Amino acid sequence: DVCEIYTDVEGVFSTDPRIVEDARKIDHISYDEMLELASLGAGVMHSRSIEFAKKYRVPLRVRPSYSDGMGTLIAPEPAANAAVVTGVALVRNEARVTLEQLPDRPGVMSTVFTSMAARKIPVDMVVQDVGSGGLAEVSFTVQQDELAQAIAAAEDAISRLGQGKVRQGVDVSKVSVVGSGMRTHTGVAAAMFQSLAEADVNIGMVTTSEIKISVLVPRDRCDEVVRIVHRAFRLHEKSASPPSIGVDSDSADGSPSLREELERDVVSRLAAMEDIVVSEVGLDTDQSRITLSGLPDEPGVAAEVFTAVAEGGILVDMIVQNIGHHGRAHLSFTVPRTDLDSCLLLLREVLERWPGTELSFDREIAQLTVTGIGLRSHTGVGEKMFLALAACNVNVQMINTSEVKMSIVVAAGQGQTALAALLETFQLV
Incomplete structure (x- = not known):
């Protein structure tokens, strides 16, 4: 069965298409990709509708009302021959707030x-890198018209912390690739x-999810x-080829069976559509x-680092x-522990x-x-x-x-404690 909209x-x-004339209509996209491409999908349908469909595994087809076009199928999984990258999203009017020289301790x-x-x-974007010398730093982005309030909130937090x-x-913007x-x-x-x-564009901040x-x-x-x-990912083509850098890996974090195991039925709590809804908490x-x-x-540094890692076949x-x-x-990133030593060798050379x-x-x-819907709009998450x-x-x-995920790293010995606390907080036990 398919729900047609x-x-x-x-x-x-x-x-x-107003930015890229040869932007291509996507014939088939997964629920997860659609949720992460919120800025592209917002004019088509509400994210909560996609979440309902995902929980019940009901395919959606978004079709034009003025023609016989087949539109876009939003399904549980991407198409069998899907491109590595599905789309590019833009959030234009962003501003950045950075809190630096914070104490690196619990509660900050x-x-x-x-x-x-x-x-x-x-x-929107929240970035905290590993602290050093007992100090931590966090940056986040907000809509430009929220900047004054965000600075006031940041200064209030600094006052409470005492340092x-x-x-x-x-004048910054967020550009994302999803796939x-x-x-x-x-x-x-x-x-x-x-x-x-290659275009001499310097990257101010980077943040990621599993597919974004x-x-x-x-x-x-x-x-x-x-x-x-x-253009780099050739998304204007019907069948875009994989990136020339890197290789396909047989293993990926979070197999479909594992993701299904982690998914929890929150449909009953979605009755109040504007409530905070966290659907799962995972520990890796x-x-x-x-x-x-x-x-x-400067431009090119991150590219060299991740090209070396990718050519080594490391996810x-x-x-x-x-x-x-x-x-x-x-710059910090995580890799499978089994690949750590190989990755360190590649990096030392670079x-x-x-x-x-x-x-x-x-x-x-x-x-x-x-993971959940409304992590950006619901400030209480x-x-x-x-x-x-x-x-x-x-x-x-x-x-x-990202749009639907917030990831953190804590000490290995605190993982289970943190997991239990979050499961209880979001009523997933």
Whole structure:
């Protein structure tokens, strides 16, 4: 059975046709991809409708009401011959807020998010890299017209913590690539970063999910970046070929059976459509963390790093890059623990060209992911999450976010404690 929805558009496109003239209508897209492409799908149907369909595994077909076009099929899984990348999304009017020199201890992120939630400010990209010297730094983006309130909230958090500084960045935009093929192809991040490097576009921040990579770029180049990335992945073609960088991997984090096992029936709680809905909390204890400190903050560096990793056949999960300082950037990412030693060898060879860059790693970490609809619009999700972790004295080492996921890294020994706290907080036990 298929639920057909008639609208005033042809279907879902690979990007905004007003930016890319040869944007292609997508014939078949998965629920997860559609949810992550929120900015493309918002004019077609509400994300909660897709969540209902996902829970009941009911395919949706979005069709034009003014013609016999077949539109776009939104289904449980991507098409068998689906491209690695499905679409490119843009959030144009973003602003960045950075809280630096924060104490690196439990409860700090709770204070920050409580202050934001009190003002009901929706937060988009959230990035926290690994702290050093007892200090941590977190950056997040908000809509440009929310910047003044966000700065006030950040300064309130600093006052409560007793230390820290607030910085801001304006005239920035978020560009994202989405595709289920990222679960099995190692070169998506490298290909995206390489295309930006060739156009001399510097990346301000990076955050990821299992099937999405988002970067913060200068707003005056955001349309150009969308066109560059769309062309790099050949999304204008009916059958786009895989990125030339990287290889297909037989293993991917979170097999369909595992994802189905983790999915929890929250349909009864979706009756109140505007309630906070977290559908699952997952724990991954099979990852390791790698941090590169003091990288040159310039175009092409991230591309070189991730090209080396991709050509080694290593799948990268979380990628976190915060805003740079004094011409230097810090980059952290997670890889399967079984690939850590191979990855370190590849990186040491690449890093020889950048004297002064430091390589560190943590072989055993715990990575937790909260999944749900409305993580951006419902400001209380982050507040609840970090309050629960603070209450059990769990320190958050890394954070990144997407439209429907918020992922954190904590010490390996605190993984089960954090999982239990989050399951209880979001009533999933």
